[in-house]
Amino acid sequence: MTEQQMKESLMSGYRALDLTNEKGFLCGRILGGLGVDVIKIEKPAGDPARNIGPFYKDIPDPEKSLYWFFCNACKRGITLDIETVDGQQIFERLVKTADFVIESYAPGYMESLGLGYSALSQINPRIILTSITPFGQTGPYKDFKPSELTTWAMGGMMFMTGNPDRPPVQVSHPQAYYFGGLHGAVGSMVAHYYRELTGDGQHVDVSIQQGCVLTLMYAAEYWDLLKINLGRMSGFWFTPRPEPYGPLRAEMFFRCKDGWVMPIITGAQAGLVKSSQELTKVAVEAGVADELEGLDWTKFDTSTISQEERSRIDEAFGRFFLTKTKEELMQLAVEKAIVMGPINDVKDLWESRHLSAKGFWKKVEHPELGETIAYPGPPVEISEAPWMVTPRAPLIGEHNGDIYEKELGFPKEQLTMLKARGII
């Protein structure tokens, strides 16, 4: 991190020691983006997560993992083996001047190394230790063997994703562990604010499962209030209704010329009269959905409409959507304030007019590869000081010199010895 960057970020001047693996990488990434000097600590041979693909130009190499690049941008990097006594002592020295320690080891592991919260807070009462695990530090499932898939499954979303005639399905790009990092960052910041007012650090205990449960919109409430278990209704907006009406299914994904689009086509009960009116107009104008003319969306009542009628309306709109591309529908949506979104893939994102015009793609230097790579931009624009997406993720031990030599004052011979012993 350059002097310039440090001055320009909200959280400049604070430091985090990042011991996480995939379960918590994003936490340090977020803190780093906000200006914290995040030091990613890896085992001397390099973190195993460097073996996770995809890879730069499909070359499997620990310094070419695109997964590592993305998750560990905005961090510096050192190597250190905290399982050795020397390693623990060096770590304790670093804790003295740190503000955050982030870790995602199994519950009890840090404690077993003599580096649990009580030990760390004795070294530095201001320290915030953020522990990110699938289920939390305590409880009946705390020692469960973790994986992305099983944690996601236990969070409730998987059951409701997919087709009724197939098994519940994951999001193919695993999501669960990102929530560990995300909520880890939230918890760290809440503890940080308290710490800055009182001088008191604390232990923040994050459950990835809870982070997943927080994504369920109103599904949990459907069970709590009505004892209805929402299931996989892929392709339909599903409204449970009491007898004699029975559940209502409204088409959700419509095929369009070059892919799919997802509109919400309904009336006053969802405040969507205007949107549906505009959509009806363009559909009728296209000449393929004449029967929709005169449909009164102000009188459209989802609690009493028949499934037959609903399906007939959807079929008519279906004919209209087939006449338009994703881009055309996006433009119509914006022009006419119609609630509908094309199903984008990553190529569509790259080609998005909106994202390019906003300067969303940020050039990140990779001098070791001899090029710059365009990364997704920050989630929030901040007026006073930007949310950073640079520098690129560290190389193995890239900042050992900066931290051990320059900061801690280790002579070169000592570093050589520590390296030979596998401590750094």
Added chain:
Amino acid sequence: MDRKQAFEGIKVADFSWAAVGPIVARELAEHGATVIHVESHRVPGLERLAGPFKGFKPGIDRGAFGMCYNTNKLGISLDLNKPKGQEVAKRLVKWADVMTDSMSPGTMAKWGLDYESARKIKPDIIYYSATLGGQYGPYAKFQGYGAQGAALAGMYSVTGWPDRSPAYIFGAYTDYIGPYFLVCALVAALDYRRRTGKGIYLDLSQWEAAINFLGPAILDYVVNGRIATRMGNRRPDAAPHSAYQCMGTDRWVAIAVHTDEEWKAFCKVIGEPEWTRDAKFATLLVRKRSEDELDKLVGEWTINHTPEEVMFQMQAAGVPAGVVQNCQDLFEDPQLKHRGHFQWLNHKVMGPVAHNAPAYQAFKTPCRLVKAGPCLGEDNRYVYKEILGYSDDDIADLLVEGVITTEADLPGLG
């Protein structure tokens, strides 16, 4: 100062609606901030119009949807379209440390309540806007919900089966990613202001935030030209890796075998049947080549067990496995109970309703869920009188003029 919660004394004027804006303010409310949530009977948000409704009976105060995003908040009703309403809002701005907005870009400006206007009233105000596409750009005016956000962000394109259309991730998926990024920035802004006295404007683009949850896949396209797509339940570096059907109706368990040790343990748990000794399943590499057959064979074992049996037996042997939980399971989940994830708060109309706790626990400054999401205008009397300092006569006038809205102002079905 004996402070029990992180954001005691912080005041938030919450003009946001639906999910994203309110969720950000909720995080502060759960940790002690005083948050006033502003709505209008004339334009009730989708979160009050959609269900689930208590007893299936619709009503703006009978739905659990939006209510759960407003834990601990004070709720008032106010018509911002009236000049007098904008004056009242300005009094709120003067009171507040933080101000929120999730209207279509330009709306708050129309009411004289955008950041520039708020700054004139309160120079150090921290102001956030939360929209799908952010405050500017060709598609800034795009109107949609989190469900559209997930479509735009590429989420459905990587969900589902290769031989089927993209699958819907239930709900409004990106609504539950963006706000948490914004909370981080918001708290950083609060700390920054504490140190420098400066206010800040924060602009969340939900779409752009969600793209960050596909980061590596984006880089794979940028660098390698590869378009990430749906893989069912597969994963390149694990097998077996899927959801398998169990005993019961629509009961499933997820199993993920990544390493040789896990495979050995897995085989032991299922009783080392003949097929596990077949050379075509001996290594990860070969299992990937016969994965359809593998999944079928695993399913033939799981179908004779409940998902809980599979989970516990596998976990006892060190194999990652987890019940594919439905919502009923979540409420019965002993780990979630241990974490106190669902907490029942007494709603004035609905009675006890489950609210979600945050995903983290900060023991010195615990969250406290004390007040159910408010009915529309529930706290009018308290807020207008005690906090904003209006007299009884003022309040009566505001009611008569329709500035403070009531149930009489609700839009009919037509």
